[in-house]
Amino acid sequence: MSVGTQRLLTIASTKLYTQFDAGELHELHDELVIYLSSFGLGVSESARLALMEMMFYVKVYLSKDVDAQVIYNTFRDRFGENSPNLYVMKATLLQINEGNQVAIDWIEKLIKETLEYDTDAVSYLVLQKKLVSIKASSHDKEWLLKQVISLIEKFPLDPELYWFAAKIYTELGHFDRAAYCYEEVVCIMPFNYVAFGQLAESLYYKALKNEKSSTRRRDGLQKALENALRSVELSENYLKSWSFVAMISKKLDGRDKIFKLAHSKIQQIANSPNAKNKATANLLLKNL
Amino acid sequence: MGLISKLLLIVSIVLIGHSGFSSYEFHQIVKFSKNGASESSIRIPKDILYETIAGLVIFVLSSFLSFEKLSYLPLLGPKKLLTQGQYLLDIEMSKATNVDNLIGSDPAGAVNFTPNFVDIIAKRSQVKEWEAKKDI
Numbered sequence: 051m052s053v054g055t056q057r058l059l060t061i062a063s064t065k066l067y068t069q070f071d072a073g074e075l076h077e078l079h080d081e082l083v084i085y086l087s088s089f090g091l092g093v094s095e096s097a098r099l100a101l102m103e104m105m106f107y108v109k110v111y112l113s114k115d116v117d118a119q120v121i122y123n124t125f126r127d128r129f130g131e132n133s134p135n136l137y138v139m140k141a142t143l144l145q146i147n148e149g150n151q152v153a154i155d156w157i158e159k160l161i162k163e164t165l166e167y168d169t170d171a172v173s174y175l176v177l178q179k180k181l182v183s184i185k186a187s188s189h190d191k192e193w194l195l196k197q198v199i200s201l202i203e204k205f206p207l208d209p210e211l212y213w214f215a216a217k218i219y220t221e222l223g224h225f226d227r228a229a230y231c232y233e234e235v236v237c238i239m240p241f242n243y244v245a246f247g248q249l250a251e252s253l254y255y256k257a258l259k260n261e262k263s264s265t266r267r268r269d270g271l272q273k274a275l276e277n278a279l280r281s282v283e284l285s286e287n288y289l290k291s292w293s294f295v296a297m298i299s300k301k302l303d304g305r306d307k308i309f310k311l312a313h314s315k316i317q318q319i320a321n322s323p324n325a326k327n328k329a330t331a332n333l334l335l336k337n338l
Numbered sequence: 339m340g341l342i343s344k345l346l347l348i349v350s351i352v353l354i355g356h357s358g359f360s361s362y363e364f365h366q367i368v369k370f371s372k373n374g375a376s377e378s379s380i381r382i383p384k385d386i387l388y389e390t391i392a393g394l395v396i397f398v399l400s401s402f403l404s405f406e407k408l409s410y411l412p413l414l415g416p417k418k419l420l421t422q423g424q425y426l427l428d429i430e431m432s433k434a435t436n437v438d439n440l441i442g443s444d445p446a447g448a449v450n451f452t453p454n455f456v457d458i459i460a461k462r463s464q465v466k467e468w469e470a471k472k473d474i
Contacts, residue, residue: 053409053410053411053419054411056410056411057410057411057412057413057441060413060441060443061413063447063448064443064444064445064446064447064448064451065447065448065451065453066413066414066443066444066447066451068451068453068456069451071464071468072464072465072467072468072469073468074414075465110458110462111458111461111462111465112462112465113462113465113466138454142458145458145459146458146459146462150459176454179454179455180454182455183454183455183456183457183458186455186457187457187459187460209449210448210449210452210454210455213449213450213452214452214455217452235449239446239449241431242446242449242450243435244444244446244450245446245450282432283432284431284432284435285431285432285435285436285438285439286432286433286435286436287435287436287439287440288435288439289439319439322439322440323418323420323421323440324412324420324439324440324441324442325412325415325416326414326415326442327439327442
């Protein structure tokens with residue numbers, strides 16, 4: 051498999067395209083159009099479908115609604131309408147073509163009439179998430195949290211719900227609750243080193259902002275340090291966690307060796323070929 | 339596959355092919371010779387044997403030399419080929435994830451980016467704003 055194909059498949063499988071800005075989305079769109087019309091036949095069927103699904107969402111983000119409808123029709127004609135991904139695609143098309151309310155009514159009707167009694171837990175969950183994402187713009191964060199927590203009660207093993215709750219808690223400044231949510235994520239995904247890094251970050255801010263006594267603050271920082279170290283134990287070049295290891299060990303007494311190690315690791319990352327990591331590492335080294 | 343490995347592969351194929359043909363010719367001569375020796379008691383000449391062994395060794399060498407260093411494209415930014423100078427992927431997780439850090443990937447992105455909660459309308463308006471600014 052060529053490096054270009056590998057890159058596109060990684061973007062599709064990690065859903066990185068959902069984080070792209072407008073310029074990057076346009077670039078990705080052009081690449082996908084060329085790839086799927088020329089080289090795309092060389093990849094496996096499942097890989098091609100994954101790329102087509104990504105293409106659907108990129109077209110939606112870029113307001114190329116007719117093309118998105120064509121991709122949805124291709125999927126529907128081949129697989130039928132009754133699958134989690136196709137439900138979400140249809141809800142998305144309803145949302146962009148006929149408005150939020152039509153999409154909300156369709157999802158609520160489907161849940162009420164079928165999915166509430168069906169054994170298809172995946173469709174139920176993804177449509178509930180879609181419903182929350184559509185309604186979120188017209189409600190505040192407290193409402194959003196209530197919805198996510200009620201979904202967590204129904205699906206206590208879904209890491210995405212905990213992650214989303216943690217994000218909202220962080221935005222609201224409830225670092226202790228955010229840390230609890232990230233702890234749940236690492237319980238479900240024990241090798242998710244990014245989650246360990248996020249947990250360390252939440253514990254770090256919790257210790258600095260919430261803890262008044264120096265003993266409790268030190269204990270909090272120590273806990274944050276342990277989680278950051280767990281993260282780099284799983285991924286030895288993960289810059290974010292090394293930066294927290296360095297910052298926390300600098301604040302704690304008797305952690306000089308760990309600080310030196312973190313400093314040398316950040317220096318090593320600053321020499322890596324990844325331009326973004328290089329720039330961030332250099333900035334960190336200046337401020338440490 | 340590099341030039342040297344291709345050349346070695348051609349040489350090895352020629353050697354193995356030639357030794358096979360020589361062996362065939364030798365057996366034909368033995369079959370039609372009238373010196374009374376049975377075919378099973380006659381051993382293949384050493385030069386054919388050495389040629390076969392040399393051909394096999396060169397074939398293995400060409401296979402090893404055909405391995406290329408693993409390279410990757412970064413997921414974001416300029417598309418410059420990145421490599422760690424390795425021929426095989428690491429097995430140990432702490433080292434295997436170095437590739438993800440190198441290309442800027444989060445292997446648990448399907449969870450960590452919360453893709454099911456993306457506000458599509460907001461995303462579309464961001465894109466439209468960007469396009470409008472670009473047109474100006």
